[in-house]
Amino acid sequence: MLDISSRVRVDVDALIAAQNDMGVCDAIGRNAPVGKSAAMSAPHLPKVAGIDSAVPASAHTAATLAASPALAPTTAPGALIQDRLAGWVSDLTTLHELTERLARTGTRDDALHELLRAGAALVGARRGMVVLEPPEGRGPATTVGLGLAHADLGHIETVPRSATPHGRILDGAPTSVPCPVAQADLFRDESLDPRLREVAVRLGYAASYALPLATAEAGRLGVAVWFYDEPAEPVERQRHLVGLYGRYATEHLARLLELDRARARMAIIAEELLPSRLPRVPGVRLAARHLGGPRGGGEWYDALPLPEGALGLAVGSVSGSGPSALAAMGRLRASLRAYAVMEGEDPVAVLSDLELLLRLTEPARSATALFAYCEPALRKVVLAGAGHTPPLITGERRTEFVETSLSAPLGMLACWEAPSVEFSPGPGETVLLYTDGLLRRTGDPMDRAFARLHTAAASVPKAAREDPSAIVDHVLRTVLPEGLDTGADGDEDDEDVVMLAARFE
Template sequence: MPTEPESPGPALPPGASTAAQPATPSAGIPAPATGRAQPPARPVRRHPLRAAPGLAAHRLAPVLSGGLPPASGDSMPDWLEPAMAANGIGSFDWDIRRDVLEGDQRACAIMGLDAVDKVRFDCTASSFLTLLHPEDAPVVRRRVERAVAELGQCGAYYRAVGPNGTMRAVRFRGRVLADAFGRASRMVGFVWDATVELHKRDRADRLALLREERSRFIKEAARALSEAVTVRDVARVFTELPLPGLPPDGLVLAAFEAGRAQILGASGYRPGSLSIWDRTLLPAGHPAAEALRHRAPVFISTREEYREGYPEVWEPTSRNGRGSWAYLPLVASGRAIGVCVVSFDDERELDADERTLLTTLGGLVAQSLARARLHDAEHELAAGLQRVMLPRTVPSVPGVTTAVRYLAAGSGLQIGGDWYDVVPLPGGHVGLVIGDVQGHDVHAAGIMGQLRIALRAYAAEGHPPAAVMARASRFLADLDTDHFATCTYAEVNVDYGVVYAVRAGHLDPVVRRSDGTATTVPVAGGLPLGIDPDQEYRVTRFSLDPGETVLLCTDGLVEARGMDLDDGIARLTRTLAEPLPPAGEAARDPLESLADRIASQAADSSEREDDIALLLLRWDGPEGGLAAQQLRRRIGQADLARISEVRAELRDALRRWGVAEFIDTAELLSSELVTNAIRHTDRDAMFTARLYREPDSAGGRARLRVEVEDESDLWPTRRTPGEQASSGRGLMLVEALADAWGVEPRGSGKRMWFELSGTAAA
């Protein structure tokens, strides 16, 4: 493609069409408008381009002198011809009005006209354009036409195609001269072979383009490596980098610890070919060890150079068939952490620009690898803390199905104070815990671990929900950490789907009902744990039908940047209410799919600033459709009000079990046994009521057994009190009203029990 030279208006040889040629059919260029009638053009005899030694004597002098008079009248200066001959410059003259092109011998040779068939070339502009490369001819035509119209200069590079198909680069520069009437008359100028000049220019353009590509590559590599988070990401980015100008045949990224190499990633090598160096101590004579030792790249251009310089490791290295290598040390913060190996199949000597590019790339990879290793170490620490602090597995409790999720925050150490727990309770019940310790660091995670264990222990002992929460608050306050925690604890009666919930500054539970709707269940709340050691918490009771699900979560699930709490809860309830696949059709339990759906709709990791703990429990109902009829409660030594609560729960249970005729007697005798245990011991008592059915017996007989356990070795003694005695009648009542009763030893303490028999309702 012809290009415009630096000076104004240079162009190719006059073989371009003009805007001011005679109105002859061969020219194809209109004559310039002069404002007056033009004489009719007389026929011109076409003749071949001829060598004219004195061609430009008077015509080219003004062009060379810039308009100054020639050195001696109208003759050419004596120095002009030798100067043009010495520099291989030819001259041409194009008569615009007659459309005749003439040139000296050098011009003919340069433009390739000396070897052109005279029939094919008739010295006209149109005929000359046919000799140009098809891509260059239109450009030359436009430039010459503009010069003729403006009586100016033009010039360009163009490619001339010879008769045998050979191509040469030519450059010309010409000026349009006017006649006495100010009309374009002729164009005179110079022409010279520009093949070498154009090759140099093309090479300079290629080098400039290559430098631009390398600069762009460094920017793109820096961006890609800055986005690499893990060591695996850095290795992937490095082994996929397209190095401009020197595509390598092999890339290896290795890290070093205690002198041992660990191959992180490689490309261009056969599987297993690098295993000899993986996780091994590199010998001191290895070029990678030398690069790390001196903190400087090692470039090896030939196989012979490698064999002579590193004979100790040449034999295993030669198996890969490489011909040249570049070992780039990875140095970060003054410490060598690894090496990059760039290899080529052929032997090559890398130039200064290529070595600079590879050295720069090594620096970028080193910084990215150091950052990624730190990230991986922090992530491993966070994962280890999470494994220790959170339950490793969720226990399986018959009658319920649970699903849990923990999502670390989008930045930072990825561990915090959020936790969940599922606690099997006495009597086959289950306790649900969700909580969030103030802060998002290792300190908060440590406090969370202590609080989770303490709360789990209180719950497993059988304490009622209010007592569990109160003791956990007192425990956190006694730790004196200046941290508080929010928490929700719920005890689920697996037999009947009854939930007893306590809330300490935390979110209310959300329940997905059997009709597919989801609602928030208001739970009476108290202060967060650790603020007031004497805080008392109220219990809220609600029930679940078989198949209904209760959800507990931390605020990270419903609060994020740009989303307030109300909007987050509304979104959560909508997600919870979406239809689930039937249990028989799904490849996994629908509750797990629901947990995945909720977690996936949490705020994006780049926006989420808090951890997320999520706990789902679905009450599946009693096996076979009948409840495992049991009631088990712990009664604290100083919690006398708890006795009244247990009596109320017993009445409710017996009514649901269909043995309402047992209520009065069972309540009276239970009060006696519990009171006896509380009065005569200094420990808590455990109350258990079970209903046994005898379906094979006539009338559907049922047997109620009530047990009260304590840790006292003092056995009760039956005695006959006097009329004025205020105590001693309890065992008499038990003996008189119960169908059977007794006392059984335990490892520590005893168990008192009684049984009532009757007919159960259908």
């Protein structure tokens, strides 16, 4: 039996245990470039943006173990391997945390900004930009900067495209996946375009590293470029990490672009299902706004002229979201128009017929609706609601909600019925019909949302009360946290918002 010292047995056992536990790191080691063990064992810097990054701040200031020859002969082989394994674990942790943060981004712009920040930490740069140029039909082209103002990006665009590394990458063969381009010293490279060197001096950067955003599956979407303040370039380990991150970012951007295209198509369908223009009826002026949510809800409005100078106004909401809700909304709105023409004088009958149709054709779906029969010459309104929010009357002398009876949504009961309500708007007063998506999008409880809506309608400037469009815009800007700057690129939980205003002369 061999006489093996206890110290040697402990080192060998620790090494075997580490190799058994770190199978994933062995896989990375097989893919890692040969001869870079010193770079992989470089000391780690403090956390960058909350992440314990294993990447040095810059290539020209990072020290490696290979730079200290005195350490090599005295370091045990087991310690070197364990140090290498620790470096791989640190790299995997950093990469995991960065990709997790990128995966949480839900919009294209947020993903591009996160890509720039993470890439800057991985390659040790302070500034950068992303030029996104997806293939035709997959999304618009855009440029986003990190640490660069809009004017700085404009200066970069004055350089001939063929002279820039990102331009050469974007204009390369469309079927190939291009390689990154590093320019370690822009002032010593005599082959560079003079305009590129002039812009670099103006913006204060001396080197750059361009990473293609391209994979075989997603195609070529764009390129990310990071700029160094001094001559430098990322080491092999940094290139490997940012390359892995770039491939993941490309796939994530491809999914977001496809999601944007789907949302845009749904927004177009929703707008086509709503009235293209509002009718002109003597004695009343109309205005409407529809703010679509990212999921494509089923909220709608309608206004149609009726016999003897009457006017029918309707708003409603179909449960669910997506293409099926849009299709149901279109069918419901078309049916209500037909019922309004036949028996519009009786709003209860109109909603009863609509409820029967919904229960027979779509038993798994419910809807809220409000229909108002207006006689502008008499300033008389008769309305009925099915689980819908009450209208709001606003004018110079009053701002109050119309008292309606409590009723269930359509499709919730075996037989829907609720009494109608009659009221008379005064001269110059405006009746606001809206969907509950407006209240829910405020993020407040319902009582506070109603109070916010009431305050917004009461605070309409006197000069704007004669224009229903100005009234609607003022109310939406006041009630919604994001104002009118909302739509398909909003938060995932945002719902459709519909508001219909009728100002009586």
